[in-house]
Amino acid sequence: MDEEKKQPFSLESDGNSFDQLFASIVNKLPINTSLSPLRYDLNAGVPDRESLPATALLTATEHVLSHDAGGALTYGGQQGYLPLREWIAARTSRLSNIKIDADQVTLTSGSAHGLQNVALTFLDPNDTVILGAPTYPGAIRTFQARETNIVTVPQDAEGLLPEKLLATIRDLKEKAITPKLLYLIPTYDNPTGTTLPLERREAIIKIAHDNNILIVEDEAYAGLDFDGPPPPSFYSIAEGKGIIQLGTFSKTIASGLRVGWITSSQAIVKTLVHMRFDNGASPFLHRIVLHFLESGEYIPHVTRLQSIYRERRDATELSLRKHANPYIDFTKPNGGFFFWLSLKDPLTADQLRSAAMKSNVAVTSGTTYFFGSGGENKIRLVFSALPPTDLENAVQILGNVMKTLVNNT
Template sequence: MKFEFSENMKNIKPSEIRALLKYIHMPGMISFGGGLPNPETFPDEELKNILNDIMENYAASALQYGQTDGLPELKEQLTGYLKADENISVSPENIMITTGSQQALYALPIVFANRGDYGIIEAPTYVGMISSLNANGIKSTSIDLDENGMKTDELEDRLKTMRSMNIKPKFIYTIPTFQNPAGYTMPLDRRKHLLELAEQYNIPIIEDNPYGDLRYSGKKLPTLKSMDNNGLVTYLGTFSKIMAPGLRTGFTVSQPEVLTEFNKLKQALDLATDSLSQYIAYEYIRKGIIYKQIPKTIELYKKKRDIMLEALDDDMKNATWSRPDGGMFLWVQLPKEMNALKMLERAIANKVAYVTGSAFYHNDPELNTMRLNFTYSGDEEIKDGIKRLAKTIEEEKASL
């Protein structure tokens, strides 16, 4: 049979990051490409005990279909966690449990925008949002980053221009803390400015905060949601970086009317997030394990970040890079004449992998950029991998 596929599928590109995962298992390969948490951070013994408790006390519910908006007990626990962790004061009715935060990234643009509408994103930004925009036929206008995250002055100018053209963007998507892929953090004055602009132009904000708990240096900053007095911000969180990514449990915090629309869409996507994972997350918070595990993760990742930065300082001559206060990634910029995508073949031959920066742009990619992950590789692998990468860059530059 000759299959005919929809026009929608022509707009959906395979993930470069997912494709790179195959290189992790090549003999001798050092990969900085994936966004993988380190398995050393998985609380194995605690999760074994939690599973035993669940099977003993909640098996009938944990193995059954659940409510679309999530396990009530988990939502109740999340209200306390959000208040303690990010000073976000909400009720359970403000929370929806999702199948990873990626589900919310797919669904919320559909909730807020029609095909052909515009959303505002950062450049570069997380590939999961780019995939959602492509899949749902939503256009974007991109706001550049500097070392302080989204340039809100540029955003203000863009909003004025769009208003003059009678174009109203339907949402603003941002990762203000330890941005993926760049690692930058938006300072307080820009956060306030962003909220002021969203209120002035009546545009909802989607705040993605998967890395907020992973701070290794600098002062903790308030989330946009905690500063939001007008119901402008929809906040995304996940257990993937602070418990285990394989459980695929995330959560969305928003106004009830937003979650009502999301609920209708989620029914079509998966009926409900799996109950067992939700019970695990519930016990993870209820037993206080989350508050003990995060400092252990921070200790491991801080060391790895510092090793990578020191290796870059020692070995990298033909590039500049971000110096993130937290998260999992840093951003490398090569000389303008270089193309990181073309260089990837040489890098693979030298047994080192990265994600090309062009994967993180919806429009007008900067080809001389790359993202490096520092959380997954071993300490010596980080040092050796940076040496291989520096050698690759020197070879590529010499060949131009």
């Protein structure tokens, strides 16, 4: 705690300002990202608005309120609606080839809330967490808010580097620091779009097991496959051992529902449920989601999404090659929402972002995704939210901005 906070202050003279009473971490946390008002928003990682299953969700709501209004509209417990947990357990069992029980699933208000639940359950202040560099800024904020010691491991075009992970853990051990938890987004990573290959997954699991480090596997983009299925999940490879898997319906149904889940061992799930302070998520939403999942419309809906987003990825890639080729390097993502561009000299992310804004294109600077320094020559570009023509226009503008910047240097 800093000294300033300990100074007395006068409510009388200071009206409504209670700044002195804020927790010490408040001013150290980065600000949350938000939507951009610009014409071309390649900034916010949001799903396509046109393909939202509004009609199917209305049908589901009608069913739920006419068949189970009492269950839907009263408290549903901290762990969430059992039949939805059963559905998730059955699907995860199929995908991972492991028998998973409904007791191994807990429902959260989106996977971001799930991650906070994990942070509260496993981390004391000063505990050490390992994150990829770059990674999801919401994860950085969540672990920072727990006042943990954050250590990063670099990622390359195939994701987190096992040998760097091992070296980092060895360095920490030499300082008598035992990391508790490794957080990663192995499939269609945010922000890099990369998918960890099987061999890296296996190597990382071995390192984690050897060092008793828990792996938090964020599967937010799971299911948005454009080029066939990704490698088996960490959960599947490790047969669940030492893995906490975060899932969400934000990307495959609707981000506005705020329905996510966590899958892990029974003991861990029991403790995650214990460390809830919100009286549980909405049983109304749980029932609506389950009815939609069971309607037979969910699988075709996800297939449709895959095709929409694949088309957008391809349009973006083509435009990038056409309009920005001399200025960037990138790897084509196999799913998800993101391109991660490496800017060639002399371009920098901050410079490009500012200049693009003036031309009505919003992109995010790579620095947003690093704890500490990094990403100064990286840009994240979201292709999920706009139709192909808009993406092509936006990328063309971006290419022109790059050209102008390079020529003026």
